[in-house]
Amino acid sequence: MISISQLSEDFDVTTRTIRYYEEIGLLSPERTDGNRRMYSNKDIARLKLIVRGKKYGFNLDEIKEMIVLFDKDRSGKAQMKKTITYGKKKLEEVNERIEELQQMKTEMEVLLWEFENRLRNE
Amino acid sequence: MISISQLSEDFDVTTRTIRYYEEIGLLSPERTDGNRRMYSNKDIARLKLIVRGKKYGFNLDEIKEMIVLFDKDRSGKAQMKKTITYGKKKLEEVNERIEELQQMKTEMEVLLWEFENRLRNE
DNA sequence: TGTAGCATTGACGTTAACGTAAACTGCAAG
DNA sequence: CTTGCAGTTTACGTTAACGTCAATGCTACA
Numbered sequence: 069m070i071s072i073s074q075l076s077e078d079f080d081v082t083t084r085t086i087r088y089y090e091e092i093g094l095l096s097p098e099r100t101d102g103n104r105r106m107y108s109n110k111d112i113a114r115l116k117l118i119v120r121g122k123k124y125g126f127n128l129d130e131i132k133e134m135i136v137l138f139d140k141d142r143s144g145k146a147q148m149k150k151t152i153t154y155g156k157k158k159l160e161e162v163n164e165r166i167e168e169l170q171q172m173k174t175e176m177e178v179l180l181w182e183f184e185n186r187l188r189n190e
Numbered sequence: 191m192i193s194i195s196q197l198s199e200d201f202d203v204t205t206r207t208i209r210y211y212e213e214i215g216l217l218s219p220e221r222t223d224g225n226r227r228m229y230s231n232k233d234i235a236r237l238k239l240i241v242r243g244k245k246y247g248f249n250l251d252e253i254k255e256m257i258v259l260f261d262k263d264r265s266g267k268a269q270m271k272k273t274i275t276y277g278k279k280k281l282e283e284v285n286e287r288i289e290e291l292q293q294m295k296t297e298m299e300v301l302l303w304e305f306e307n308r309l310r311n312e
Numbered sequence: 313t314g315t316a317g318c319a320t321t322g323a324c325g326t327t328a329a330c331g332t333a334a335a336c337t338g339c340a341a342g
Numbered sequence: 343c344t345t346g347c348a349g350t351t352t353a354c355g356t357t358a359a360c361g362t363c364a365a366t367g368c369t370a371c372a
Contacts, residue, residue: 073318083319088360102368104319124291125247128359138301148309155302162295166288169246173284179260180277187270195348205349210330224338226349250329313372320367331356337349 069098069106078112079119086115094118094132114138124165134158191220191228200234201241208237216240216254236260246287256280 076083089095090105095114097105107115117138121131137155198205211217212227217236219227229237239260243253259277 071318082361084362085360087320092359100368102319104368120290120294123247124287124294125245137298145309148305152302152305152309155298155305159295159298159302162291162298165246166291166295168242169284169288169291172242172246173281173288176259176277176281176284180274180281183270183274183277187267187274193348204331206332207330209350214329224349226338316369316371318368318370320365322364322366324361324363326359326361328358329356331354333354334352336351339348340346342343342345 069108070112072105072107075107075112075115079115081115081119089115089118089128092128092132094128094135191230192234194227194229197229197234197237201237203237203241211237211240211250214250214254216250216257 070078072083072086075086086095090097095107095111097107097111100106114135117135118128118131121134122128126134133154137151137158192200194205194208197208208217212219217229217233219229219233222228236257239257240250240253243256244250248256255276259273259280
């Protein structure tokens with residue numbers, strides 16, 4: 069259990085941002101007697117997911133959907149089947165992004181190679 | 191050479207967005223006698239870069255920097271060396287994103303596998 | 313027990329990346 | 343010629359994702 073300032077430091081995001089994520093339902097930390105937020109390992113894992121998701125260009129609504137997927141406390145066959153279907157779809161998206169990024173990487177490498185050659189031959 | 195509406199259709203972005211990219215210096219199409227924008231293959235390649243960049247979570251300022259890299263009309267040894275250095279840095283960033291995305295993919299796969307197992311064993 | 317230093321909840325401000333509407337222009341078809 | 347569509351500029355509007363500030367509440371520590 070850590071405080072909001074600790075969490076803020078650990079992940080390099082402002083406390084405002086963390087509170088905002090709570091505001092829109094992405095986090096729901098416990099409170100102390102004095103009403104201070106206390107973050108569990110589960111909360112920490114969630115924030116990690118959020119921060120990473122943002123880095124890949126997902127917006128907070130999309131991330132919210134993914135959190136549901138990563139939230140392991142689900143039961144009922146129907147619910148689980150839905151989760152699996154949705155998860156596979158998201159996995160496909162991630163796959164596509166990886167492939168495109170790899171293509172981009174290749175293009176950049178070719179370009180750099182060309183530049184280095186031109187530099188050598190002049 | 192294609193029109194703005196053609197370009198808009200081809201890339202599934204609005205004409206407003208295309209004009210905005212021009213406004214901030216990401217595109218600079220030629221004009222016809224009647225002042226209409228005409229987009230060359232080079233412009234089209236740029237827009238492709240922009241759209242793709244956005245998808246990966248780069249903002250337009252970062253994309254602007256990358257466009258400079260992908261712009262092949264550079265000369266002078268010093269300039270080229272700078273470009274190569276900068277390009278390698280960007281390549282590193284792309285590499286990192288790929289690796290993190292792959293880690294994320296693995297996690298999702300594990301999770302889905304667990305779900306499917308639970309579904310089978312109940 | 314006082315006080316420095318985090319924490320809390322509003323509430324309004326800001327910025328990037330467009331959306332939208334208005335007023336105007338150029339061109340092709342009937 | 344005019345009708346109508348596609349394009350142009352200008353300018354104000356919008357939304358997500360926070361930033362910032364004010365007023366107030368805990369709480370550890372000298």
